[in-house]
C-alpha cells in the first residue's frame with residue numbers, strides 16, 4: 001500500500017509559565033493511501049495536537065513529516081498554507097462558517113481564494129464541483145440558506161463539502177460529530193465512509209466508540225504517544241456496527257480507557 005504520510009519521531013513541547021509540557025514524545029506512524037484512521041485516547045493525551053502538528057497547522061518541536069514523499073517539516077508558512085489548501089481538507093467540531101454568506105458561498109469562498117480559483121473558467125468548475133458535492137451529501141436544497149437556517153447535521157455536511165472542494169489527498173477531522181445528535185453523527189460517518197471508499201484518506205480524532213468503530217483502524221494515544229493500534233478492517237455493513245463497537249470497547253478497556 002502507498003504511504004501518503006510518514007510521521008517520524010514527532011515531538012511537541014509547550015512552554016507555559018516556564019513549565020515545559022511534553023505533549024507529543026517521539027510519535028511514529030504511517031498513514032497509508034486509502035486508510036480511514038481514528039485516533040482515540042484520554043483527554044489531554046495529545047490527540048488534537050497530533051492532528052494539528054502533522055497537518056502543518058501548528059509547528060512541531062522536533063521530528064519529521066513526509067507528505068507524498070516530500071519532507072514538509074521545514075516548509076515555510078506559505079508553503080504549508082498551500083499544502084493545506086491543495087492537498088488537505090479539515091473538518092472540526094465547531095463549524096467555522098461565515099454568517100453573512102449562504103451555505104454554497106461558504107463552501108466556495110476558500111477555493112475561490114486559492115490559486116486555482118482566479119479565472120472565471122476555474123471558478124465555474126469549482127462551483128460545479130460544489131454543487132455535485134452538495135447533491136452527494138444531500139444538502140443541495142439548502143444551498144441558498146443562511147447558516148442560521150439549517151440543522152447542525154446539515155451544517156456539518158456543508159463543512160465536509162467545503163473540506164472536499166479541492167479534492168484533498170487527506171481529510172483531517174477533529175471530533176467531527178462531537179456537536180451532533182446521534183442520527184446526524186451516523187449520517188456524517190456514512191458520508192465519511194463513502195468519501196473514503198472513493199479514495200480520500202481520512203484521519204479523525206474522536207472520543208466516540210460508535211464513530212471509531214466505523215473506521216478501518218484505531219490508534220490509541222496515551223501520554224503523548226501511540227500505545228497501541230487496532231485493525232478493524234473496512235466498514236461495509238451497518239449490521240456489523242454493534243459487534244465492531246463491542247470488540248473495540250473491549251480492546252480499549254484493556255488499555256485502561
Ligand SMILES: Nc1ncnc2c1ncn2[C@@H]1O[C@H](COP(=O)(O)OP(=O)(O)OP(=O)(O)O)[C@@H](O)[C@H]1O
Pocket residue numbers: 014015016021023041042043044045046047048049050
Ligand atoms: N496551545 C497550547 N498551549 C499550551 N498547551 C497546550 C496547547 N494546546 C494543547 N495544550 C496542552 O497539550 C495537552 C494535550 O492537548 P490536546 O488538546 O492535544 O489533547 P487531546 O487528547 O486532544 O484532549 P481532549 O480529548 O480533551 O480534546 C494538554 O495538556 C493541553 O493543555
